[in-house]
Amino acid sequence: MNKIMMKNTQNENTISQLYENAMKQNIDVIAPNFRRKTKISEEQIKKIIKSISLNLDISEEKAVIGMTLLFLQGAASASTPTSIFVELGDEKYMEKRNIIDACALVTGHRFIRRIAETLALQIGNFAYKNKLIGELGYRVNNKFKAETGESLTELELAYCSSFSQTIPNLSELVSDRLVKLLAEDYQKRFENKRKSNNENNKLNGNSSFKKKKNN
Structure with a gap:
């Protein structure tokens, strides 16, 4: 028994060796869903916009504007109330909760910050053009x-x-x-x-x- 334990101890890799071996592996094969959890695709965002549009009976352009304005008001922050809203004319309103619900429906999670991070460039450009x-x-x-x-x-x-x-x-x-x-x-x-x-x-x-x- 002691001989077996000694043999196993001698063959054990150090942490550095384990990491060296791990870096030779393909992470996308070993953990295929890991990257998907931290990203949201353009296709998913298009589906989220479409879902909001249908739910609120507004055009997809208005859905994009409403979502962008909410993110500029801080909707991406977890501490912001789900009840914050923007008025879109014709007695139409969009709330933060509408983005959350659409995100959950399309992606299975409620992390709408990922939408804002993916659209950060477009949101900044939209804000600049509209002052x-x-x-x-x-x-x-x-x-x-x-x-x-x-x-x-x-x-x-x-x-x-x-x-x-x-x-x-x-x-x-x-x-x-x-x-x-x-x-x-x-x-x-x-x-x-x-x-x-x-x-x-x-x-x-x-x-x-x-x-x-x-x-």
């Missing part, structure tokens, strides 16, 4: 103005959304400055969320301790 501001525009611009006395350009404001960070050539398309500001804003939000979670954990911990003490 609109990205979901983070006001906050990032106010902070930037307070620190430098300058304002962001119209192009920077149009692309000033969290999902714009997925655009590979954002620095060339818009500016290095916007890339830096979006990264800083993300870091700040992440730090605030972590602090909030730590405080909640402490409060929950104290409550549990008090209950045990009382018992």
Whole structure:
């Protein structure tokens, strides 16, 4: 028994060797659905738009406009209420929940942020042509103005959304400055969320301790 265990130990690979061997494998064969979970295809987005169009009895163009305007209002964020809406004329309204429902129907999940990330370039271009501001525009611009006395350009404001960070050539398309500001804003939000979670954990911990003490 000991001889067998010694033999197995001698033949074991180190972590580095295991990774070296793993990198020779084809990840798309071993885990064929992994990439699909993190992406949403153009074909799926077209089906989502069609679903919204049929559900709300509006044209697909209006569905695209409504969805884009909602993303510019922050609909891609999980913290944004599903009840936020835009009016599309003729007593027609689109809510965030309409995008979620269509996404769930087409893809089987409710992660509508993936739609915004896939369409980030088109959303930014739409915002710029219509002189609109990205979901983070006001906050990032106010902070930037307070620190430098300058304002962001119209192009920077149009692309000033969290999902714009997925655009590979954002620095060339818009500016290095916007890339830096979006990264800083993300870091700040992440730090605030972590602090909030730590405080909640402490409060929950104290409550549990008090209950045990009382018992």
